[in-house]
Amino acid sequence: MTCAEATRNIPLYLYQELDFPCEERLETHLDQCPPCREELEKQRAVLRAVESRQWPVDPQLLDACRRELHSRAASVTAERRSLRFRLLDWARSGLPVMWTWRPLAAMALLAVGFFGGRLFDRAAPGFEPALLRVRDLSPSPGGGVRLVLEEVRLRTLTGPVDDDKIKSMLLTAANDPANPGLRARTLDILKDRCRQKDVRHALLHALREDPNPGVRLKAIEGLKPFAREPEIRSVLSQVLLADDNPGVRTMAVDMLVEDMQTEVIGTLQELIPRENNPYIRQKSLNALREVNASLETF
Amino acid sequence: MLTGKGEAATAFIPAAALAEADLIRAAQRGDQAAFESLVRTHDQGVLRLACNLLRSEQDAFDIYQETFLRVYRNLHTFRFDCSFRTWLYRIVTNLCLDHLRKRKVRKEESTTLCTSGGEVDRASVLPAENPHVDPQRNLMSQELRGRIERVLDDLTPRERLVFEMRHFHGMRLRAIGESLGTTEEAAKNCLFRATQKMRTALGDFL
Numbered sequence: 001m002t003c004a005e006a007t008r009n010i011p012l013y014l015y016q017e018l019d020f021p022c023e024e025r026l027e028t029h030l031d032q033c034p035p036c037r038e039e040l041e042k043q044r045a046v047l048r049a050v051e052s053r054q055w056p057v058d059p060q061l062l063d064a065c066r067r068e069l070h071s072r073a074a075s076v077t078a079e080r081r082s083l084r085f086r087l088l089d090w091a092r093s094g095l096p097v098m099w100t101w102r103p104l105a106a107m108a109l110l111a112v113g114f115f116g117g118r119l120f121d122r123a124a125p126g127f128e129p130a131l132l133r134v135r136d137l138s139p140s141p142g143g144g145v146r147l148v149l150e151e152v153r154l155r156t157l158t159g160p161v162d163d164d165k166i167k168s169m170l171l172t173a174a175n176d177p178a179n180p181g182l183r184a185r186t187l188d189i190l191k192d193r194c195r196q197k198d199v200r201h202a203l204l205h206a207l208r209e210d211p212n213p214g215v216r217l218k219a220i221e222g223l224k225p226f227a228r229e230p231e232i233r234s235v236l237s238q239v240l241l242a243d244d245n246p247g248v249r250t251m252a253v254d255m256l257v258e259d260m261q262t263e264v265i266g267t268l269q270e271l272i273p274r275e276n277n278p279y280i281r282q283k284s285l286n287a288l289r290e291v292n293a294s295l296e297t298f
Numbered sequence: 299m300l301t302g303k304g305e306a307a308t309a310f311i312p313a314a315a316l317a318e319a320d321l322i323r324a325a326q327r328g329d330q331a332a333f334e335s336l337v338r339t340h341d342q343g344v345l346r347l348a349c350n351l352l353r354s355e356q357d358a359f360d361i362y363q364e365t366f367l368r369v370y371r372n373l374h375t376f377r378f379d380c381s382f383r384t385w386l387y388r389i390v391t392n393l394c395l396d397h398l399r400k401r402k403v404r405k406e407e408s409t410t411l412c413t414s415g416g417e418v419d420r421a422s423v424l425p426a427e428n429p430h431v432d433p434q435r436n437l438m439s440q441e442l443r444g445r446i447e448r449v450l451d452d453l454t455p456r457e458r459l460v461f462e463m464r465h466f467h468g469m470r471l472r473a474i475g476e477s478l479g480t481t482e483e484a485a486k487n488c489l490f491r492a493t494q495k496m497r498t499a500l501g502d503f504l
């Protein structure tokens with residue numbers, strides 16, 4: 001290896017990026033050549049000097065980045081949500097897309113939802129006449145038609161709300177895409193049991209995801225007694241920034257400023273420039289003034 | 299969302315307990331908690347790269363947001379045919395390169411370096427520039443510091459990027475090449491040119 005080749009290989013050697021034979025030849029050369037050894041040390045010193053100018057990452061900056069990303073990702077989710085529900089409307093219009101992936105039990109609940117008013121005041125369990133749905137048809141020999149029917153039987157179930165089976169049915173009904181009225185009434189029943197983790201989760205889920213503002217209002221109402229809990233507060237902040245319904249946002253802001261914590265300040269500062277509802281704006285401004293926080297983020 | 303129970307269940311699994319591949323799959327299904335855990339495993343590196351390359355916390359902040367929002371929007375297209383880190387660095391390096399190129403053009407057009415402009419609402423969430431004073435930096439003479447800044451400015455965006463990733467992030471040249479959509483050999487040449495320029499600028503000073 002010549003001195004010129006050695007010099008060229010030194011940086012890669014320092015980064016341990018030379019292949020083995022090449023490294024061997026360089027080391028042999030370095031052993032015999034004091035000027036190249038000097039060059040090696042020189043280059044090492046150069047890299048060390050450059051290293052010392054590295055900017056350390058400020059933990060506050062990292063934190064600011066994470067918080068901002070959290071709220072931006074939430075608004076991406078909100079955009080997706082509206083798209084998703086447009087698809088859902090299409091599915092609801094009777095196209096068979098839903099049936100390909102929804103389990104049979106959920107299908108039954110769709111039917112129950114349809115007759116939901118009767119569900120809880122039936123005295124004894126029994127069978128209702130079947131619901132029929134034509135799934136397919138084809139011509140049959142002799143000029144007739146051959147139908148493939150889907151039958152859904154209705155059954156009533158009566159029992160205490162805390163019964164496991166009833167409760168799990170209720171949790172499913174809280175997500176029934178076809179019937180917002182049923183979802184709202186279900187949450188109304190469930191909301192008194194918000195202490196239970198799965199119920200609370202259903203309420204949080206509805207508050208974030210339900211396309212119907214009436215249902216979201218029921219959900220947020222149910223969460224009111226727990227407005228001091230961090231998990232709930234973080235959802236409330238997201239809702240305040242992302243929900244398009246002023247009623248829901250009003251409840252969210254009321255619940256958040258009730259117990260003014262530092263994390264609320266950032267949310268309110270972000271909210272004010274874009275909030276067009278006078279009550280919510282005023283409430284936010286007052287809350288910020290009370291803690292002497294700046295009113296806007298710029 | 300319609301299968302409420304299934305989705306609800308994932309939120310109760312401690313995210314840290316899941317292996318990265320599981321986290322990615324969960325995030326691909328729309329689990330935001332999983333997405334955020336994924337972010338937290340990699341975001342310090344991303345921010346450090348952006349800070350060092352762009353030397354501006356404002357710009358680094360923007361790159362951070364843009365990088366992870368792209369990840370969020372496009373995660374469903376990730377097919378596990380390279381490591382997640384490589385995929386992520388492909389996104390962040392492209393954004394940084396664009397940024398450096400634009401800045402270079404701006405710099406050539408006028409001598410004053412302007413900030414990105416547009417949105418100006420982040421001033422209060424961002425700490426002031428140069429928040430930490432590195433003790434080593436104090437020891438270094440003004441002159442040497444000036445030279446280092448100048449030589450880093452003289453590197454092409456690509457040379458800067460390869461140098462940062464190899465030197466400060468310890469990434470192998472092969473992985474760097476993969477992230478930049480080029481070969482290991484090309485990355486090697488970039489690194490070589492970068493170190494040459496530094497050697498020339500600083501060698502007689504040290």
Ligand SMILES: [Zn+2]
Pocket residue numbers: 002003004006029033035036
């Ligand atoms: Zn030699």
